[in-house]
Structures are given as C-alpha cells and as structure tokens.
Amino acid sequence: MTTKNTKRHQLQSLEKISSGISGLDEITGGGLPKGRPTLVCGNAGCGKTLLAMEFLVRGAVEHNDPGVFMSFEENEEELTRNVASLGFDLTALSAQKKIVLDHVRIERNEIAETGEYDLEGLFIRLNHAIDSIKAKRVVLDTIEGLFAALPNHSILRSELRRLFRWLKDKGVSAIITAERGEGQLTRHGLEEYVADCVILLDHRVNEQLSTRRLRVVKYRGSVHGTNEYPFLISKDGFSVLPVTSMGLDHPASTExxxxxxxxxxxxxxxxxxxxxxxxxxxxxxxxxxxxxxxxxxxxxxxxxxxxxxxxxxxxxxxxxxxxxxxxxxxxxxxxxxxxxxxxxxxxxxxxxxxxxxxxxxxxxxxxxxxxxxxxxxxxxxxxxxxxxxxxxxxxxxxxxxxxxxxxxxxxxxxxxxxxxxxxxxxxxxxxxxxxxxxxxxxxxxxxxxxxxxxxxxxxxxxxxxxxxxxxxxVYAGPTTVLTGSARIEQVGLEKAEADRRKAQVDRRQREIERERGVTNAQIAVLKAGLEAKIEELNQNITEETLLEQVNEKSRFNMAANRQADVEPKVKHNGLTRIKGATK
Amino acid sequence: MSKLASAAKKNSPKAPNQEMWELRLYVAGQTSKSVTAFSNLKKICEEHLPGKYHIEVVDLLKNPTLAKGDQILAIPTLVRKLPTPIRKILGDLSDTERVLVGLDLRQMGEQIT
Missing domain, CATH: 3.40.50.300 (P-loop containing nucleotide triphosphate hydrolases)
Structure with a gap:
C-alpha cells in the first residue's frame, strides 16, 4: 500500500533540476529530469557544448551541484578558453573541486580491435570522476565521437545502452550531446537509448539571416512547451525566449x-x-x-x-x-x-x-x-x-x-x-x-x-x-485649415483686420466725444445768451417797476397837491369799475 | 587478480635491453575476457618476442586514475608503450593475426609461417 502510494507520488511529480539556462526551465516546467540523462542534439555549431557547459557551470555555481564534463572532442584547455569569454572560470571551478574536466582522446590510427571487449574503462573513469567530487551533474559531450574511434558498432551500441542505464542508476543528471543525423535526431540513433528528455537545437538560415532555435522534442513524464523557441548565445551565455507562453494577464496601471x-x-x-x-x-x-x-x-x-x-x-x-x-x-x-x-x-x-x-x-x-x-x-x-x-x-x-x-x-x-x-x-x-x-x-x-x-x-x-x-x-477657419506660413499669413491678415476694426471703433468713439464737446459748447453759449437775456429782462422789469413807483408817487403827490379825493379802495368791484371806466 | 599479476611477473625477463618490449594490459577485475586476453598475450609474446618483453597488468578497479593516462576506454586494452609509437589493441586478443599486425610484429597480409 505504501509502496503504491509512493509510486503514485513519483508519477505525479517528476523531479527536475534547474538547467541554469534562462528560459529553458520555463519551457520544460522546471528544468531537466533529475537523475536522468537528457539528449541534446543538433548540427555542428548550434551550441550543444555551450548548453551542456552552462548546465554544468550554473549548477556548480548557483545550485552547488558539482559536475563532470567528459569531452570527446575538445581538450581541457580548449574548453576552458572557449567558455572564458562567457565569464565561466573553469580553472577556478576545477580548483574548488566543483567541476572536473576530462578529455577522452581517442586516436583511431593507434587502435586495433581483436575480439571481444567492453567499455568498462570508460565506466571506471567516469565513475572515478563522479565520485571524486560527488558530482550530481554529468555531461558527455558528443559521445558519438566513439563511433568514429571504435569500429565495432554493435559492441559500442550495447555499451552505450549500458552506460545510460548506469548513469540513471548512478542518479546523476546528465546531458549527452549528439550530432544531428539525416532523417533522425542523431546520427547514430542515440535517441533510442536516451528516452527521457530530448532537446533539439537548430541553426537555420532563412533569407540570409540565421536564427537559432530550440525545441523540446520529448520529455517523458512531463508537460513541456512543444514550440520552437529562438535562443541566443550572448556574452552572458545561453538564453531561450519562451514568450509565446505568455497570457493576457498583465497589470494595467492608472499612473x-x-x-x-x-x-x-x-x-x-x-x-x-x-x-x-x-x-x-x-x-x-x-x-x-x-x-x-x-x-x-x-x-x-x-x-x-x-x-x-x-x-x-x-x-x-x-x-x-x-x-x-x-x-x-x-x-x-x-x-x-x-x-x-x-x-x-x-x-x-x-x-x-x-x-x-x-x-x-x-x-x-x-x-x-x-x-x-x-x-x-x-x-x-x-x-x-x-x-x-x-x-x-x-x-x-x-x-x-x-x-x-x-x-x-x-x-x-x-x-x-x-x-x-x-x-x-x-x-x-x-x-x-x-x-x-x-x-x-x-x-x-x-x-x-x-x-x-x-x-x-x-x-x-x-x-x-x-x-x-x-x-x-493650426488655423481652423470657416473655410480652410491652414498651417505654416499660410497660417502665419492668415493670422497676420486677421490681426490686421482686427487692428483696422479696432482703430475704426476708436475713431468713432473719439467722434462721439468730439460731437459731444461741440454740442456742449453750443449749449454753454446758448445758456450764456439766455442768462444774459434773462438778466437784461430782469433789469428792465426792475427799472419799469421803479419807474412805475416813481410815477405813482408823483401822481399821488400831484393829487395831494390838487386836493383830490381818495378813491375808495375796493368795495363793490362792478360799480366802481364802471364808474372809473366811464371817466 | 593476483594470479594475473604474478603471472606477469614470472614472465618478465631478468635483464632488459634496448629491444625490450614494454606492454601494459589494462583490465577491470578478473573477468573472463581479461583472463583470455592475458593468456593470449602471453602466448603471442612467448612465440614472437621470447625473452624481450615485459607485461604489466593494470587493474583499473584498483587504480581508476590510471585510465586517464593511457586514455583507456575499452577493457581489455593492450598498450604497447615501447617501442614507440604507442599502439593500442582492444579486445581479448583472440585474433592472433590482428594482434601481430597491431603490434607491428607483422605487416598486413604477411602469412604466418
């Protein structure tokens, strides 16, 4: 019962280790299968060695996983030099016992085959390298080099099968690189033996432009992005771009x-x-x-x-x-x-x-x-x-x-x-x-x-x-839209027109003032005339009144002199008037 | 393994000279292939290089570091250290003709007399 449970648990979650390559972990949903071999295949110059090396170095530096790099092509110095440009110091890592570089050199011309043999020597060698630093990651860089060195392919095939099995039993996470073959993933059909995870690298030239692409062909026991993803080898190493996996759930700022x-x-x-x-x-x-x-x-x-x-x-x-x-x-x-x-x-x-x-x-x-x-x-x-x-x-x-x-x-x-x-x-x-x-x-x-x-x-x-x-x-007038000097001209014209109008208004204003002034002056003159006349007339009136008074006085005096009777003052208006009138 | 090692010692000549052939046989434990290879090698040497050969048997299980020195992948591997150039012969040495060619003891096509 318990074994069944643990088995199911293992099935549910395949353990993965970070590949250390930006983007690849996202495509593979967490990295490469832990404790299993991964096959990386591709044509010459598409970055297999680099991917493998970065896997190892990043593992050693970032995850403290020691690693063994067994190279069948380049020797230790060449490898060290090649990746130094990416900022990987293999010499230091070797000194720290974090990485072991092992160059397997096979000279075809100094080898003869006689009868039965196996590759136990390679196993021992690899085992020793792994055990010496307790490596968790292993790279076999172009193990297909063996096919050129060892003529007996049937022995080689069975030995490689045994090797991959052995790597699995050893519990190391391995990357095995292989050349791309005609009609199949690898030249010698290594994908038959490494069935857990296969990554294909491609370097295509389309209309004179080259693009590097990566595809996870197979990942047993795990979902993975199946698209071809472009990747870049820059001065900071390998990076894969899984942009198509993005959804439309980005934040929306109101700033x-x-x-x-x-x-x-x-x-x-x-x-x-x-x-x-x-x-x-x-x-x-x-x-x-x-x-x-x-x-x-x-x-x-x-x-x-x-x-x-x-x-x-x-x-x-x-x-x-x-x-x-x-x-x-x-x-x-x-x-x-x-x-x-x-x-x-x-x-x-x-x-x-x-x-x-x-x-x-x-x-x-x-x-x-x-x-x-x-x-x-x-x-x-x-x-x-x-x-x-x-x-x-x-x-x-x-x-x-x-x-x-x-x-x-x-x-x-x-x-x-x-x-x-x-x-x-x-x-x-x-x-x-x-x-x-x-x-x-x-x-x-x-x-x-x-x-x-x-x-x-x-x-x-x-x-x-x-x-x-x-x-x-722009000048957006009733008839047209004008820009540039036309706009400036139009604006100028309008300004002149406005100025003209303003001047006219001012003139009218002034005219009114003037008119008002003239009229007021006239009014003043007339008024003055009137005053003068009134004064004159009043003078006349006064004089006349005085004269009348004088006359009356003199008449009174005269009457007194003549001893005239005094006319009675108003008693019966009619009679006296008539009497007076008849006189 | 001790059996192979002691056998190797027994067959080594007493006084080495310029003509001395230095042969090293890499094995990994006492497997049937290793034993066959050793006996085949001894036979060939006795026949073609009597008295002027020296066989050293290296067990990689005991000295795994030695695998790197001679770039050993296959087991058993016979390495001719001397005379130079270095030659490697893989397998149990059952094909005497090929061993002789591989060791430069005979040109290809030459018949065994």
Missing part, C-alpha cells in the same frame, strides 16, 4: 507619464500616456517621429527613470547630435547611465533574434520606457505574420514588465496594411502627417486613438525649433 511634449500631454487628457502602454507614432519620412521619441526619452530622464532606445536606423552618436539641434540634450542621461542605446541594423539578424536581444536587454537594464525606432524596419526582416506575432509577443512582454513603449513607425503616405495590423495592438496611436500647401510642407499631429482616456480630436501643427518640440493650433 500617467508625460510624453515629453507639454502640448501633447494636454491633448491626452492633460496627463500623458498610461504607464505600461504601447504607443504607435506613425508618419511618413521626416514628420518628426524620432524627435517625439527623443522627447519621450528625455522626459523619462528628467523623471529619473531608465530608458532603452533601440535604434534601427541611426547610431547613438547620430541621434544624440541630431536631437541637440532641436534642443534635446540626451547626453546627460547617457552619461548618468539611465539611457542606453542599442543600435543595430534590422537585417543583422532574424526577427526572433531581435526579439530575444530586446528581451534580454530589457531584462537586464530594467528600463521604464523603451523606444523602438522605427519598428517598421523590423518588418523588412520577416513576413507580415511573423512581424505581427513578434510584436504581439514584444508588446505582451513590455506590458508584463510595465514598460511604456513607444514605436515610431514609418509609413508611406497611406496607412499600410502592416501598420493597421500592428495598430490594433497599440493603446495610443499618434499620427504625424505632412501637410503640403502654399509651396511648403508642414507637420501636423493628431491622436487617432488613445485607449482609456479622453483625448483631443484636433490637429496640431508640430514646430521643431532649437527650443524643442512645440505644438501649436
């Missing part, structure tokens, strides 16, 4: 970052791009794509963030020089180490290799913004399907890493098919256009789409000057 152009930020709801978004900046030649990219990178530098600039057209120095002309000095960021350039021709290597290089660089540099200038140059390397699949993986990767990526894209007039294809992957699409009119060319910018934020629908004119990138409103 906004500046595009580096103030006015563009305003157009994007006032705050700029979302962190971790992908931005397509497309436009025809000379519309200022790289300048916008540079401004974006510069803004990242100002924020103190790391930026990675992949240039597929210009060299680092060229970009630095050119951007200085529009007032963007990127040099301080380069010096500070927060800005890194990766300039390479797209045709330097295949698409997968580019992807891997980018992947590698991003993993190492950990930038928060990335520019791929121009992304369309990669299209020249592969077919549309390939490019799309590569960009999908790339964008997924950037999003997972929360890297904001800006992709300048070169278009020829109309939007190309590939551009439409990639635009659906992008969160923001900024379109730059040449606007030709009035014998000159101007740059227009507008935002075609921007996921998850309000954005301006206006066309803005891009002005590149020594002060940087400026966006100004």
């Amino acid at each position: 906004r970052i500046s595009s580096g152009v103030d006015r563009l930020d305003t157009m994007l709801g006032g705050k700029g791009f979302f962190r971790g978004s992908s931005i397509l900046v497309s436009g025809t030649a000379g519309t200022g794509k790289s300048s916008i990219a540079a401004a974006f990178v510069d803004a990242a530098g100002r924020r103190g963030e790391r930026a990675l600039y992949f240039a597929f057209e210009e060299s680092q120095n060229q970009i630095l020089r050119n951007m200085k002309s529009i007032g963007l000095n990127l040099e301080p960021w380069v010096k500070k180490g927060t800005l890194q350039f990766h300039a390479s021709r797209p045709s330097l290597c295949g698409l997968e290799m580019h992807l891997l290089t980018i992947y590698d660089a991003v993993k190492k540099f950990k930038p928060s913004v990335v520019v791929m200038d121009p992304v369309t140059n990669l299209i020249s390397v592969g077919t549309e399907v390939e490019v799309r699949s590569m960009l999908t993986r790339l964008i997924d990767f950037f999003k997972t890493e929360q890297v904001t990526a800006l992709f300048p894209s070169l278009t020829t007039g109309e939007s190309s098919q590939s551009e439409i294809a990639i635009s659906s992957l992008m969160d923001v699409w900024v379109l730059l256009r040449n606007i030709e009119s009035g014998g000159e060319r101007n740059r227009g910018l507008y935002i075609l789409k921007s996921r998850g934020m309000e954005h301006s629908n206006q066309i803005r004119e891009v002005i590149l000057s020594s002060h940087g990138i400026g966006l100004v409103d």
Whole structure:
C-alpha cells in the first residue's frame, strides 16, 4: 500500500533540476529530469557544448551541484578558453573541486580491435570522476565521437545502452550531446537509448539571416512547451525566449507619464500616456517621429527613470547630435547611465533574434520606457505574420514588465496594411502627417486613438525649433485649415483686420466725444445768451417797476397837491369799475 | 587478480635491453575476457618476442586514475608503450593475426609461417 502510494507520488511529480539556462526551465516546467540523462542534439555549431557547459557551470555555481564534463572532442584547455569569454572560470571551478574536466582522446590510427571487449574503462573513469567530487551533474559531450574511434558498432551500441542505464542508476543528471543525423535526431540513433528528455537545437538560415532555435522534442513524464523557441548565445551565455507562453494577464496601471511634449500631454487628457502602454507614432519620412521619441526619452530622464532606445536606423552618436539641434540634450542621461542605446541594423539578424536581444536587454537594464525606432524596419526582416506575432509577443512582454513603449513607425503616405495590423495592438496611436500647401510642407499631429482616456480630436501643427518640440493650433477657419506660413499669413491678415476694426471703433468713439464737446459748447453759449437775456429782462422789469413807483408817487403827490379825493379802495368791484371806466 | 599479476611477473625477463618490449594490459577485475586476453598475450609474446618483453597488468578497479593516462576506454586494452609509437589493441586478443599486425610484429597480409 505504501509502496503504491509512493509510486503514485513519483508519477505525479517528476523531479527536475534547474538547467541554469534562462528560459529553458520555463519551457520544460522546471528544468531537466533529475537523475536522468537528457539528449541534446543538433548540427555542428548550434551550441550543444555551450548548453551542456552552462548546465554544468550554473549548477556548480548557483545550485552547488558539482559536475563532470567528459569531452570527446575538445581538450581541457580548449574548453576552458572557449567558455572564458562567457565569464565561466573553469580553472577556478576545477580548483574548488566543483567541476572536473576530462578529455577522452581517442586516436583511431593507434587502435586495433581483436575480439571481444567492453567499455568498462570508460565506466571506471567516469565513475572515478563522479565520485571524486560527488558530482550530481554529468555531461558527455558528443559521445558519438566513439563511433568514429571504435569500429565495432554493435559492441559500442550495447555499451552505450549500458552506460545510460548506469548513469540513471548512478542518479546523476546528465546531458549527452549528439550530432544531428539525416532523417533522425542523431546520427547514430542515440535517441533510442536516451528516452527521457530530448532537446533539439537548430541553426537555420532563412533569407540570409540565421536564427537559432530550440525545441523540446520529448520529455517523458512531463508537460513541456512543444514550440520552437529562438535562443541566443550572448556574452552572458545561453538564453531561450519562451514568450509565446505568455497570457493576457498583465497589470494595467492608472499612473500617467508625460510624453515629453507639454502640448501633447494636454491633448491626452492633460496627463500623458498610461504607464505600461504601447504607443504607435506613425508618419511618413521626416514628420518628426524620432524627435517625439527623443522627447519621450528625455522626459523619462528628467523623471529619473531608465530608458532603452533601440535604434534601427541611426547610431547613438547620430541621434544624440541630431536631437541637440532641436534642443534635446540626451547626453546627460547617457552619461548618468539611465539611457542606453542599442543600435543595430534590422537585417543583422532574424526577427526572433531581435526579439530575444530586446528581451534580454530589457531584462537586464530594467528600463521604464523603451523606444523602438522605427519598428517598421523590423518588418523588412520577416513576413507580415511573423512581424505581427513578434510584436504581439514584444508588446505582451513590455506590458508584463510595465514598460511604456513607444514605436515610431514609418509609413508611406497611406496607412499600410502592416501598420493597421500592428495598430490594433497599440493603446495610443499618434499620427504625424505632412501637410503640403502654399509651396511648403508642414507637420501636423493628431491622436487617432488613445485607449482609456479622453483625448483631443484636433490637429496640431508640430514646430521643431532649437527650443524643442512645440505644438501649436493650426488655423481652423470657416473655410480652410491652414498651417505654416499660410497660417502665419492668415493670422497676420486677421490681426490686421482686427487692428483696422479696432482703430475704426476708436475713431468713432473719439467722434462721439468730439460731437459731444461741440454740442456742449453750443449749449454753454446758448445758456450764456439766455442768462444774459434773462438778466437784461430782469433789469428792465426792475427799472419799469421803479419807474412805475416813481410815477405813482408823483401822481399821488400831484393829487395831494390838487386836493383830490381818495378813491375808495375796493368795495363793490362792478360799480366802481364802471364808474372809473366811464371817466 | 593476483594470479594475473604474478603471472606477469614470472614472465618478465631478468635483464632488459634496448629491444625490450614494454606492454601494459589494462583490465577491470578478473573477468573472463581479461583472463583470455592475458593468456593470449602471453602466448603471442612467448612465440614472437621470447625473452624481450615485459607485461604489466593494470587493474583499473584498483587504480581508476590510471585510465586517464593511457586514455583507456575499452577493457581489455593492450598498450604497447615501447617501442614507440604507442599502439593500442582492444579486445581479448583472440585474433592472433590482428594482434601481430597491431603490434607491428607483422605487416598486413604477411602469412604466418
């Protein structure tokens, strides 16, 4: 019962050990089978020895698993020298008893066969090497070398079968390398004996571009990625890129970052791009794509963030020089180490290799913004399907890493098919256009789409000057949209017109004042006249009154003198009046 | 194993000279192949190199480090250390003709008299 249980347990979880090769553990779901042999096959020069060596060295250094490297091809010095360029110090590791290098040299011409023999000598030798450092990992590098040395293949085959069995019993995790054969995985059919895990390395040249690929052909008792994965041999060793395994579950940040152009930020709801978004900046030649990219990178530098600039057209120095002309000095960021350039021709290597290089660089540099200038140059390397699949993986990767990526894209007039294809992957699409009119060319910018934020629908004119990138409103009048000097002219015209109108209004105002003044003056004169008249008349009235009084007095005096009777004062109005009247 | 070793000693000549053949037979324990190889070797030497040969038997089970020196993979392996150049003959030495050719005692095609 207990044995049954343990057996089931073993079946459920095949023990694995880390291969130490970045990416391979992910494809194989944890590494190579522990305590079992793995066959690595491939053509000459596809990296078998390196993979095996890295397995051993990483095991020794990172997992403290001592290892034995039994080489049938290169001797100890050659091996040491070859991997020194990858930073592996085999001499030191040998001295620390972490690695044993054993070169098995067989000279075919000094060997003769007579009768029965076995390979016990090899077993003893290997056993001794394993036991001397208590090795957990073993590499047999191109054991097929034996087939050339030993003519009796039937003995060899049975002995190899025994060897692999023996390795399994010994409990060491082994890598056995073999040459790729015609019509089968290995030249001598070693896959028959090593059945647990078979990894195939390939080095293919397609349209003059070579790509290295790795495929797990077989992994008994374990699920594994079955695709062909591109891999890279860089100065840091072997790395496999399992990007297709990624899902759409990357985080979505609500943080906004500046595009580096103030006015563009305003157009994007006032705050700029979302962190971790992908931005397509497309436009025809000379519309200022790289300048916008540079401004974006510069803004990242100002924020103190790391930026990675992949240039597929210009060299680092060229970009630095050119951007200085529009007032963007990127040099301080380069010096500070927060800005890194990766300039390479797209045709330097295949698409997968580019992807891997980018992947590698991003993993190492950990930038928060990335520019791929121009992304369309990669299209020249592969077919549309390939490019799309590569960009999908790339964008997924950037999003997972929360890297904001800006992709300048070169278009020829109309939007190309590939551009439409990639635009659906992008969160923001900024379109730059040449606007030709009035014998000159101007740059227009507008935002075609921007996921998850309000954005301006206006066309803005891009002005590149020594002060940087400026966006100004284009002249959008009732009849036409004008840019450049036409816009300036129109604006000038309008200003003149406005000035004229203003002057006219002012004149009218002044006229009114004047009129008012004149009228007021007239009023004053008339008023003065009136006053004078009134005064004169009053004078008259006074004089007349005085005269009357004088007259009356004199009349009274006269009457008194004549002793006239005094007329009675009003008693019966009618009578007296009549009486008086009749007189 | 001691049997083989002592046998080797018994057959070694007393006074080595320039013509001395130095032969080393690598074995791993006292297997039938090893025993056959040793007896075959002794017979051939007695017949073709009487008195001017020296056989050393190396048991790799006892001295595993020695396997590296002569680049031994197969067991049994006969190594002709002297005269130079080094020659290696794999197997139980049952094919006398091939052993003689392998040891340069006879050219290929020469008939045994």
